Amino acid sequence: MANTLDPMDLKQIITLHLDGISNRRIASILGISRNTVNTYMQLFSASDHPLGELLELDAAALSELFTSHTTVDTVRHNELMLYLEQANQSRTHPGFTFQHHYQQYFGQARDPYSYTQFLEHYRRKYPREKGSMKLDHVAGEEMYIDFAGKKLHLVNRETGELIPVEVFVSVLPCSQYTYVRACMSQKRADFIDCCTHALSFYGGAPKAIVSDNLRFCRQPCQ
Structure with missing residues (x-):
C-alpha cells in the first residue's frame, strides 16, 4: 500500500523524475517513503497519459486519477511490458511494424492499452539514441541501390x-x-536490368551508383 499524496506532491514526483532524479532521492527530497514513490511511478506509467501531460492537469483532475488509489493494476502493466520485450527483440526482423505487433498484443491482452499508449510505453522502455552523424547529399551525385531483405511473391x-x-x-x-522493381534473382543480369530501368525512371544518370556491399559488386572484373 502507498500513502495517499496531495496533487502537488504528485507533480513534484513527476517533475523530479523527468529531471533524472532517482526514486530513492525523490523520496528523500519530499520526505516520503521510497515505496510510495515507486508505487506512484507505477501508477503514472500504467495510466493513459504521458508524464508531460500529467503535469498539465489541474489538482482536481490529478486527484480523480490517482489520489484515491493506493495500488496499481500491475497485471495490466506487466502484461504490456512483457509483450514490449518480445516486440523489441523482433525490431530488426525484416517487415517489422509496430501496428502488426500492436494488433497481436490487442488480441492477446486482457485489458489492452490504446495504440498511442502502446507506442508511448515502448519509447519510455526503449528510448532511441540520437544519431550524432549528419550526411549531406548533393542532388544528382549518387544513387543508392540494394535488394530488400524480404522477398515478395x-x-x-x-x-x-x-x-x-x-x-x-x-x-x-x-x-x-x-x-522499386521486382526481379527473378540477384544475379548480375537481373541486377544490371534493374539498374537500367531505375536510370530510365529517373531520366538521367548520377555521378556514382552506390551499392550496399552486394556480393557481385565486390568481385574483380575478369
Whole structure:
C-alpha cells in the first residue's frame, strides 16, 4: 500500500523524475517513503497519459486519477511490458511494424492499452539514441541501390503457384526519390536490368551508383 499524496506532491514526483532524479532521492527530497514513490511511478506509467501531460492537469483532475488509489493494476502493466520485450527483440526482423505487433498484443491482452499508449510505453522502455552523424547529399551525385531483405511473391494465374521474387530498391538520397522493381534473382543480369530501368525512371544518370556491399559488386572484373 502507498500513502495517499496531495496533487502537488504528485507533480513534484513527476517533475523530479523527468529531471533524472532517482526514486530513492525523490523520496528523500519530499520526505516520503521510497515505496510510495515507486508505487506512484507505477501508477503514472500504467495510466493513459504521458508524464508531460500529467503535469498539465489541474489538482482536481490529478486527484480523480490517482489520489484515491493506493495500488496499481500491475497485471495490466506487466502484461504490456512483457509483450514490449518480445516486440523489441523482433525490431530488426525484416517487415517489422509496430501496428502488426500492436494488433497481436490487442488480441492477446486482457485489458489492452490504446495504440498511442502502446507506442508511448515502448519509447519510455526503449528510448532511441540520437544519431550524432549528419550526411549531406548533393542532388544528382549518387544513387543508392540494394535488394530488400524480404522477398515478395508473384502468383501464377493458371496454377496459383507462389513464385518468390527479389525486390530491387534504388533511391536518390538528396530527394529520397525511390524506385522499386521486382526481379527473378540477384544475379548480375537481373541486377544490371534493374539498374537500367531505375536510370530510365529517373531520366538521367548520377555521378556514382552506390551499392550496399552486394556480393557481385565486390568481385574483380575478369
